[in-house]
Amino acid sequence: xxxxxxxxxxxxxxxxxxxxxxxxxxxxxxxxxxxxxxxxxxxxxxxxxxxxxxxxxxxxxxxxxxxxxxxxxxxxxxxxxxxxxxxxxxxxxxxxxxxxxxxxxxxxxxxxxxxxxxxxxxxxxxxxxxxxxxxxxxxxxxxxxxxxxxxxxxxxxxxxxxxxxxxxxxxxxxxxxxxxxxxxxxxxxxxxxxxxxxxxxxxxxxxxxxxxxxxxxxxxxxxxxxxxxxxxxxxxxxxxxxxxxxxxxxxxxxxxxxxxxxxxxxxxxxx
Amino acid sequence: xxxxxxxxxxxxxxxxxxxxxxxxxxxxxxxxxxxxxxxxxxxxxxxxxxxxxxxxxxxxxxxxxxxxxxxxxxxxxxxxxxxxxxxxxxxxxxxxxxxxxxxxxxxxxxxxxxxxxxxxxxxxxxxxxxxxxxxxxxxxxxxxxxxxxxxxxxxxxxxxxxxxxxxxxxxxxxxxxxxxxxxxxxxxxxxxxxxxxxxxxxxxxxxxxxxxxxxxxxxxxxxxxxxxxxxxxxxxxxxxxxxxxxxxxxxxxxxxxxxx
Numbered sequence: 001x002x003x004x005x006x007x008x009x010x011x012x013x014x015x016x017x018x019x020x021x022x023x024x025x026x027x028x029x030x031x032x033x034x035x036x037x038x039x040x041x042x043x044x045x046x047x048x049x050x051x052x053x054x055x056x057x058x059x060x061x062x063x064x065x066x067x068x069x070x071x072x073x074x075x076x077x078x079x080x081x082x083x084x085x086x087x088x089x090x091x092x093x094x095x096x097x098x099x100x101x102x103x104x105x106x107x108x109x110x111x112x113x114x115x116x117x118x119x120x121x122x123x124x125x126x127x128x129x130x131x132x133x134x135x136x137x138x139x140x141x142x143x144x145x146x147x148x149x150x151x152x153x154x155x156x157x158x159x160x161x162x163x164x165x166x167x168x169x170x171x172x173x174x175x176x177x178x179x180x181x182x183x184x185x186x187x188x189x190x191x192x193x194x195x196x197x198x199x200x201x202x203x204x205x206x207x208x209x210x211x212x213x214x215x216x217x218x219x220x221x222x223x224x225x226x227x228x229x230x231x232x233x234x235x236x237x238x239x240x241x242x243x244x245x246x247x248x249x250x251x252x253x254x255x256x257x258x259x260x261x262x263x264x265x266x267x268x269x270x271x
Numbered sequence: 272x273x274x275x276x277x278x279x280x281x282x283x284x285x286x287x288x289x290x291x292x293x294x295x296x297x298x299x300x301x302x303x304x305x306x307x308x309x310x311x312x313x314x315x316x317x318x319x320x321x322x323x324x325x326x327x328x329x330x331x332x333x334x335x336x337x338x339x340x341x342x343x344x345x346x347x348x349x350x351x352x353x354x355x356x357x358x359x360x361x362x363x364x365x366x367x368x369x370x371x372x373x374x375x376x377x378x379x380x381x382x383x384x385x386x387x388x389x390x391x392x393x394x395x396x397x398x399x400x401x402x403x404x405x406x407x408x409x410x411x412x413x414x415x416x417x418x419x420x421x422x423x424x425x426x427x428x429x430x431x432x433x434x435x436x437x438x439x440x441x442x443x444x445x446x447x448x449x450x451x452x453x454x455x456x457x458x459x460x461x462x463x464x465x466x467x468x469x470x471x472x473x474x475x476x477x478x479x480x481x482x483x484x485x486x487x488x489x490x491x492x493x494x495x496x497x498x499x500x501x502x503x504x505x506x507x508x509x510x511x512x513x514x515x516x517x518x519x520x521x522x523x524x525x526x527x528x529x530x531x
Contacts, residue, residue: 056405085407096398110406113310113413155402162406 009034009166009198010055015064017047017054024050026222027064032166032215037192037199039213041206041244042220048202049093051219052168055200056090057081069165086114089164093171095155097143103130104139107158114162129157133187149180153187160191166198167191173205181205185212206245210234218244294490301415301489314417315424322383322418323425327432329382330375334366334433337374338440341365346449355451359460362441367464367473368529371434373521376480379426380513384488387418388509391492392502400493415489422485423478430477472528479520484513 024047133153218226226241243251495505
């Protein structure tokens, strides 16, 4: 995609958000190109999931705009927001399958809610989606009968049920064994390319993300500290970016939580 | 010191009002959307089964025992005055006016209310409600509304069933066991119990309790802190607050209905 034609699915500008007195983001700017996999990485607890919820309109920012396909999400009324959400989808960390429904009904859920299609067409649609994630044979199982990896794949099938334009993955690799991690990595890339989706992947699994992302943002300290293609980031000179990419325990992000002087505390104030 | 006390009391009061406000917004959002009967009705029926049909056993067994105890206790007092023929109206009026709606409300809070809170709280903690929102499906309409209507529909019916079985229990003890004349038992009850004053007022009470108990249960679940601890607290809150609300409102309603 030439740089001169800005084709972005989501554009975030001057976004600030705080939780109580604690600022999470201060004036951040991000752009997510159409049809690409963009990753958001950063240490735990800096609000990566919060960013996805902001894009999805589940929470409102203090200031700034989040434009998705021409709609500024924070300004939308409830009805319009629900309309816009039909074009986006999110894969939650836990999978968030509905526990009282089978895998088939989970995938069919959104189709049944939003369309008036006859059951035989819904069946075909659901089986196509389940085939894409390799779970056509597991359609009659209940969520508690699935392994962690299968549950996430089933949730993925549900997330693509209505062919969204944007799909957001919240820590898709967390807690997965190497095999299912590989499967999910491949699925994210495959689905993105074959369905022409825009994908946003929030994760802190560096190698997995680097293998599929077209563009990467690294967030820390309430702002974007590094961005670029995976190759660009590997040679980024910022010590903070390098600490994160190489997984070093201490550096600009300190190993120790803020505390008073160690010696001072142990010796009861005697230096 | 005193300032701090005022501050904390003020905060607690504001929190309470904010809670009532949030609960009202939730109920409003759930009930005053455009209903979709094609999709909503099956959900309602399923909840009627979960909330109502599955509460039948506890309601019927409790009704039977309370009716029997009421007859036994009533008889021992009334027989001293030779007034044991009044056992019928005593059992009937106690159940229809008070015990039917109130005990059903309490049992409903414990049996169905706590289950509703725990279910919705867990749906929240496992991100099922969030994922529904992201699928552009309003969880208030999809999850909260059918449960509310089911509670409202079931509790008055359960209260009527409770009273009916209770009266049958009273008959078992009074007539079959203690030997009161069956004709007297039924005919005096029939002449003393008024359809509007007693039966309808009891039903109105149970409708009010149904609204309050279901509302508290749903709000506590929807607003629960999504952790094991938070859900456990929410469930306890539901049972405690709903039970107290039933007893408190019963007094108020009784004053209005039978006080004058």
